[in-house]
Amino acid sequence: MQNSAFFHFLTLLLFKQRSKHIGAVLISVIIIFLLSSVLFISSSLQYSLMDTLEGEADFSVSRIQAGKAVNTPVEWMEKIMEINGISGLTSRVYGRYFFAPRERSFLIVGVDLFDEQNSRQMQKLAERLDLKAFLSEESMLVGEGVKKFLEKHYYKSYFTFKTPQGRFKKVKIVQMLPSQANLVANDIIIMPIDLAREIFGISEDEVTNITFNVPNDAEWDNIVAKLHLLFYDVRVVEKREIKKAYENLYNYKGGLFLILYLVTIVTFILILYQRYSMVYSTERKEIGILRAVGWSIREILKLKFYENLIIVLVSFLLGVVFAYLYVFIWDAPLLSRIFLGGANLSNHVEFVPVVKFGLLGSIFLFYAVPFLAAVLIPAWKIAVTPPKEAML
């Protein structure tokens, strides 16, 4: 093949001059690695949250008093049921239990285990769970963060809650929730609904909020208006609002990283450009020699283009592979802490592998094009110089 001699020479030069390229490759790999890691983390978190949101009801309704959300009367459910177009009406009992000595909080969720569907789901979640035993004694399932926190404070099998009435409720820790669910379950405590009511002082005729679905989304605005007419102290939260909040949730820090990336890549490109433009660089002499022995400007640019394209591709692939391993195999040890923060309980989130190829493609373009330009422009400038001058 005609091109095999060229390809042979190209790979020969790359290997023989690998020390020249190693710096550029290392820096490129680090930049791509960091950016891809951030991209993978934010995509994974967004995917996980959006996916869980699919199961959320279209509307959740709660009562507000003096601008604050308060317990919602159960009787509201009957009135809401009368509105046409509503389905899946249900109520939820949950809240934050604040552990004052350490200023940490747990999310306690009450589940009606006498409901068949709920108990089936519970059995699937905690496979070794003996539901009868669970219900016979006051018991709870805890998230990994809660378990670790309680163990650290010597609560190995039981934890005592203080109710608003000043009574103490000793609850048995039966099982830990799967760590793969830490994104939502890290600070969760699941207990029977009556126990949750007791701990929060929520009476039988109250719930935390009421949820329902409206299959026809054209009716949504109507439903909201009707609700506001029914109750003057209602707060309606729509699923689409939560979706929007989730979409924005991890874009802020992603934006910061993007700015950092742009600054880094511009600096890197400027350094590359400088290096290749240096008057006494070996690059200059090399191009001069090739010109002198009969290489045309086009042939030299072709050599430089393919040489650097290989570097760009190798760096990019290495950066992305390392980022994938770092985020989805090793769960991003340092970066997840920076990205997620360490609020409340310590959390070890396992990221679901999500790769947005479109974004990766954009990263590649924003890296490859400036890199190649930074190399080819000086190479072209040298190539058009009379070879004798270039060889000096």
Place this chain on the structure above:
Amino acid sequence: MIKPFLGWVAALLLCVGGVAVHYLAQGKHAQEEVRQVVRVTGLPVPSLSVAYYEPRVLFYENAANPAYPQMQIINRMDLVYAK
């Protein structure tokens, strides 16, 4: 010099292939555990420990309750983090 180069390229492609296999095989299985918890609790909220404040979301412009437009806007983050 083609053989060593092809060797390195093959090694790189092997890594990429391994990653691809992991991505396809692992799929979204881990997500199933999250879904299971949400099915039980009915609350698809992220845990507080993965939270941080998003200033733009905090300054949410629409009135929370159209019947009381002068009323102070409720902190939007509580709908996300179940505060």
Place this chain on the structure above:
Amino acid sequence: MVILEKVSKVYNEGTTQAFEALKEIDLHIAGGETVVLSGVSGSGKSTLLSLIAALDKPSSGKIEVGGELISKLPDIHASAYRAKRIGIIFQHFNLLEALNVEENVIVPLINSGLKTEEIRQKAAKSMEMAAISHKASQQVNALSGGEKQRCAIARALVHDPELILCDEPTANLDRANSLKFIEILRSLHHMGKTVVVATHDPLFEGLPFVDRVIHMEDGRIVEPAGAAPSADLTEES
């Protein structure tokens, strides 16, 4: 073979630092001739060689090599001309330091369209001619001055050029290596190659295979260029 008519070269033309390196040079070199351009540094020998090699363009005048007008060639044609018809040997060797001898020798043939095996064969033949085969896999930065020069010769001969240009080829060599280089020039002369050597080395004086010695001073030819026999002027390479 090589015809120069009223060729001038001015550097930094149009500025206060304008310098006339060549002043209206007329020169005819026949095919198969071995010509030595002698003169002190700054006399214009190297500039003249650069123009013949199409490494630079003259400010005025005409240069023809083997019937082809090369004084106004666009880059792609000038490069093809150098790649096919010219072999150049530089004073400072100008080898690619990262590569070994064989790899340096094959550089002119990379874009020739030949297969890798053919290129290797040509390189082997060329290295044998330059007596450097035994160092084929040695890195050039580990070679002595004489060996580097022989590597440069092999590179200059690998594509079998008709015209060989040598710019101060013995300036960085000791006497022994210079004599070896002269031996190689002799064999090139016997092969019928046209050789032009720009040098101020006294070793080149009185060599029997040198057809002509042209003295240059201040950008001009000071001793008659001596027209080649008329039959040679029409010779096509």
